[in-house]
Amino acid sequence: MPADVHNSPAGSPADSPGVPAAVAALAALETEPGVAKPDPILVADKVSRTFGGLVAVDVDHFEVQRGTITALIGPNGAGKTTFFNLLTGFDRADSGTRTFNGRSLKRISAAKVARMGMVRTFQLTKVLSKLTVLENMRLGAPKQSGERFWVGPFRFLWDGQEKENTERARELLARFKLDAKESDFAGELSGGQRKLLEMARSLMVEPELVMLDEPMAGVNPALKQSLLDHVRSLRDEGRTVLFVEHDMDMVRDISDWVVVMAQGRIIAEGPPDTVMADRRVIDAYLGAHHDTDITELDEETIASEAEAEIAAERLDEGREQA
């Protein structure tokens, strides 16, 4: 499908036919790693993170253009999820600076980062199983006065706000076609529906930047198309999207800009077609010998990388993030 078909935001008065200005601005950029964007919402500079001897992330410079869909791709163990964790404050970088909307994110907790307007989802979907779908959604609403201990017992103090939040939650659920499920436990949903719920819930926070960690993983093809439309609709309503993905069709389909990571570094970036034709990317992504069988040595490398990732996740869990 031609890319232009998707890039038509409903009723957006863009200069060039159907392409938002923020996206159009990307066309003029050089396609080199770490290139500066005209209107960056998120900037990371010299961010690095090591686990023992393994350099998981060592990014020189990284910018995300406001109002676009940016994909972060790379082979397994490239450090994409770790980089995500560093950007959102779920993990602490060894060094480097990050700014969001021009504000430094140094020593800012993950929760605070979310409140600032940068909300993430997780590779392994995190719905709150024993809460209903609607309660999951309501939890996402920001600045709830009823979330204070002394206010909680007095319903009349938070009832009004709760009604507004419920209304907004129902609108979002309808948009994500989960409205029929609102009183089910979130744990009863299928894998794909959980992805939708997680995405819908993140929108309850009213984020400017939505960060999706593998939104397509484990989603059946029928649902994929609607997920794609949802991601696109996020941009069309003025949000910025950064996502990690392995599904190349999806990346080609909806991203305005692609950033490729390998072995913790950004090795290429540019529009999807340019990047995917890049020799370095093909080598890194598929391996220089992608048509040969996996050898035992490869298997060992993959296994050790996986182990490092698991170790990283454990560390992450044990770490303070509040």
Place this chain on the structure above:
Amino acid sequence: MDLLTTPLHDMFGPVTLSYVFLAMGLNIHYGYTGLLNFGQAAFAAVGAYTLAVSVASFDIPFVLAILLGVLAAVLLGLLMGIPTLRLRADYLAIVTIAVAESCRLIFSTQWKSHFHARDGVRGFVGGFRDLNPLPDYEGRVLSYNRNDLWVMIVGWALVALVCLLVWLLMRSPWGRVLKGIREDENAVRSLGKNVYSYKMQALVFGGVIGAFGGFIGALGNASVVPDDYNTDVTFVALTMLILGGAARVMSPVVGAMLFWGLFSFMGVLLDDVMSSNQITMIRWILVGVALMLLMIFRPQGIFGDKKELALDAR
């Protein structure tokens, strides 16, 4: 007749009451927030000792001494929570059990002029008993003496109040955040909530409820003895909570009553055939067996919802 009256007497008595409070506190910690607190006995001990020593050694008025006890429980909660709540759940479990044992050992070995080691603190219930509005009588009404009845009236009224408060809180957005943390704290964090602060609030709130268990126990016994705060106190309270079904407002109440009712029933039943030592052993063995049967046939407890439990397996 004893077979019925003794268990009934125990089900509503001060001992059960004090366990109701401990279990209600644990329900906040474990049932709603998913915090593993194995040191609930410490909250009861600190509450009880603060009350007892304030009155007995320093002549502080009863009501003020209760407030001091609450304050001490809050401080204990902060002490346990500050180093552990940022870490994974198991660290809290380790620290709480250690703190509980430390408290008990401090009370039984230190500052003997105030704590009186294993003899415990006495002579602090006067202020509470002076408030007793019941008419003077000797002997027993409904098999309780005048002092017990007064403790029970106050205690059960407080239980009703706490239940109401827990119910109000758990239907509020505050309770929703706690339940969210129980399910997955990183998800809650990603939605912009300060998870650490909420866990701390839950720990302190449940701990203060536990301290009321300490007050009631102390007032019921008219003494505070370190051995009343062994670690198994916490585990018995947890058992009661699981018996009732975690994360239900009434489950700690019914769980504790049922537990003590059955416990005392077995005691009376075996009284003719065994020595009291044997009865104690047998009773604890039966508790273990009952707990296993409960886990096998009704893991959700009395009030729990099996459907919710099934979600964990998915």
